[in-house]
Amino acid sequence: MTEETEPFWAAAREGRLLVEHCPACGADSFPPYGACRVCRSRPVEFVEITERGRVYSFTVNHQRWLPGLEVPYAIVLVEFPGHPGVRVAGRLRGCPPQAAAIGLEVEVGFEPGPGGFAVPSFVAVPSAIAGPGSAAVDRTPEAGAGAGA
Amino acid sequence: MTGTEHFERRVVLSGVGQSAVGRRLDRSGFQLTLDAVHAAIEDAGLRVDDIDGLAMFPGGGKANLPGYANGNLYEIQDALRLTTTWRQGQVEGMSLPFYGPAQAVATGQARHVVIWRTVKEGSAARNAGGRPAYGSIHPAAEGPLAWLLPVGALSPVCQVAPYATRYMHEYGVTREQLAWIPVTQRAHAALNPDAVYRDPLTVDDYLASRMISTPICLYDCDVPVDGATAIVVSAAETAPDLRAPVAVEAMAGVVDGRPSWEQWADMGRVGHATAAALWNRTSLRPADVDVAQLYDGFTIEAVWWLEAMGFCGVGEAGAFVEGGKRIALGGDLPLNTWGGQLSGGRLHASFGHTAEAIRQLRGEAGARQVVGAEVAAVTNVGGIEAGAALLTRWRG
Numbered sequence: 001m002t003e004e005t006e007p008f009w010a011a012a013r014e015g016r017l018l019v020e021h022c023p024a025c026g027a028d029s030f031p032p033y034g035a036c037r038v039c040r041s042r043p044v045e046f047v048e049i050t051e052r053g054r055v056y057s058f059t060v061n062h063q064r065w066l067p068g069l070e071v072p073y074a075i076v077l078v079e080f081p082g083h084p085g086v087r088v089a090g091r092l093r094g095c096p097p098q099a100a101a102i103g104l105e106v107e108v109g110f111e112p113g114p115g116g117f118a119v120p121s122f123v124a125v126p127s128a129i130a131g132p133g134s135a136a137v138d139r140t141p142e143a144g145a146g147a148g149a
Numbered sequence: 150m151t152g153t154e155h156f157e158r159r160v161v162l163s164g165v166g167q168s169a170v171g172r173r174l175d176r177s178g179f180q181l182t183l184d185a186v187h188a189a190i191e192d193a194g195l196r197v198d199d200i201d202g203l204a205m206f207p208g209g210g211k212a213n214l215p216g217y218a219n220g221n222l223y224e225i226q227d228a229l230r231l232t233t234t235w236r237q238g239q240v241e242g243m244s245l246p247f248y249g250p251a252q253a254v255a256t257g258q259a260r261h262v263v264i265w266r267t268v269k270e271g272s273a274a275r276n277a278g279g280r281p282a283y284g285s286i287h288p289a290a291e292g293p294l295a296w297l298l299p300v301g302a303l304s305p306v307c308q309v310a311p312y313a314t315r316y317m318h319e320y321g322v323t324r325e326q327l328a329w330i331p332v333t334q335r336a337h338a339a340l341n342p343d344a345v346y347r348d349p350l351t352v353d354d355y356l357a358s359r360m361i362s363t364p365i366c367l368y369d370c371d372v373p374v375d376g377a378t379a380i381v382v383s384a385a386e387t388a389p390d391l392r393a394p395v396a397v398e399a400m401a402g403v404v405d406g407r408p409s410w411e412q413w414a415d416m417g418r419v420g421h422a423t424a425a426a427l428w429n430r431t432s433l434r435p436a437d438v439d440v441a442q443l444y445d446g447f448t449i450e451a452v453w454w455l456e457a458m459g460f461c462g463v464g465e466a467g468a469f470v471e472g473g474k475r476i477a478l479g480g481d482l483p484l485n486t487w488g489g490q491l492s493g494g495r496l497h498a499s500f501g502h503t504a505e506a507i508r509q510l511r512g513e514a515g516a517r518q519v520v521g522a523e524v525a526a527v528t529n530v531g532g533i534e535a536g537a538a539l540l541t542r543w544r545g
């Protein structure tokens with residue numbers, strides 16, 4: 001956590017996804033730098049993303065990189081139609097990892113991460129996927145499997 | 150173009166040296182480095198006292214990656230008792246190991262620069278219990294990986310895999326097609342006594358291997374090894390003193406867009422800006438390339454480069470490599486003739502690729518020699534940095 005990322009992690013604890021918004025040019029961007037990537041303005045504001053996102057790409061990881069880390073798990077890269085320029089990585093919840101797909105609709109969520117942080121994750125929209133493992137959307141950091149370390 | 154824009158023509162690659170390369174060697178990174186450095190200087194036809202520049206990758210200091218950083222620059226300089234007029238601790242700056250040294254030599258800051266890269270990643274993986282420990286020990290909410298490690302993207306495999314997913318989604322390329330890259334490179338490795346994996350590999354073996362991070366399976370990943378590679382970069386006017394120099398026709402290293410793994414705008418394409426800049430510096434064309442040493446930390450990275458360099462069209466790499474004939478010895482574009490990092494070993498930062506390009510252009514590649522090789526392409530991806538070069542046979 002640094003000066004420019006502190007508001008992001010504080011909001012993450014509350015299950016809220018903040019990205020940077022530039023008052024000068026209107027662009028949104030991620031991750032937080034305290035500077036607009038489009039017009040280079042400083043400082044910038046934060047805006048909360050509450051809308052559903054779409055999976056831009058993904059991978060289902062089968063390798064146990066850390067002791068206690070449960071595999072397989074899907075890592076998704078999510079973009080938001082109303083916030084061009086923003087892409088956020090997180091694990092996929094609410095469906096089996098094998099249900100990950102490009103274009104899959106997801107809700108913003110958070111889960112416990114290393115060092116007591118809540119880290120971004122994404123919850124598959126039940127209507128968007130088929131098969132077992134579908135779960136109701138829970139946006140709180142307590143939901144979902146904890147990270148291994 | 151003016152002469153100053155072609156500073157790389159004032160430079161030759163004069164020597165290449167390699168230590169033993171193996172999955173696990175009972176020899177320190179420091180000793181492996183000295184082995185390679187001495188071999189490279191001798192190969193160039195020079196004496197240690199001729200060397201006045203040193204560079205290594207990475208620069209030293211704490212690495213978050215077990216086995217990644219070896220051969221400390223200060224200690225090597227001390228061991229060789231050298232006086233340097235130029236040094237650099239991060240030779241991958243323009244994503245080619247010889248980029249910075251070439252600039253130094255071309256501008257007269259040094260005449261003969263030795264660069265090296267030493268890895269002990271094979272031993273590190275073994276010490277971690279047989280799993281590659283690369284990149285996974287301290288997930289921390291800091292720096293460029295702050296947004297990847299905490300969410301479980303703990304390895305370069307997880308970071309590169311979404312590129313492969315996106316590429317296959319956009320272009321309809323299959324794993325059966327991509328398999329021909331590691332399969333063909335393994336056949337090349339069989340002709341390289343220094344390659345770590347030399348047994349035949351089939352498409353069926355590839356499809357049956359365990360998945361690491363979809364769609365990247367075991368055989369899409371390069372092999373962690375212990376080993377050191379050293380290269381000597383010399384001023385072109387010293388050619389009469391050199392045993393067998395190789396010319397640098399052109400090189401480029403463009404970082405465009407957003408240089409972080411997860412924010413790269415178009416995961417179906419990487420390296421295109423670098424390749425365009427490279428072709429702008431030469432009248433040679435892709436069809437003139439006789440042998441290609443394209444970075445292959447993962448299979449998909451060789452795919453990027455085949456397309457970015459114009460060896461085939463965008464989205465056509467699957468068809469290009471299918472069946473293996475075009476990229477095999479005797480084909481249109483022999484690819485990674487030493488086995489690449491997938492079979493030859495992860496020597497990293499295109500050091501292994503550059504070493505092989507030098508051998509091929511000298512006609513010193515033994516059983517895997519590409520007959521009449523005049524032009525070699527070398528590329529490298531380090532993170533989202535992309536570097537590319539064309540090397541040619543020396544004509545004096």
Ligand SMILES: [Zn+2]
Nearest residue numbers: 022025036039
């Ligand atoms: Zn702006």
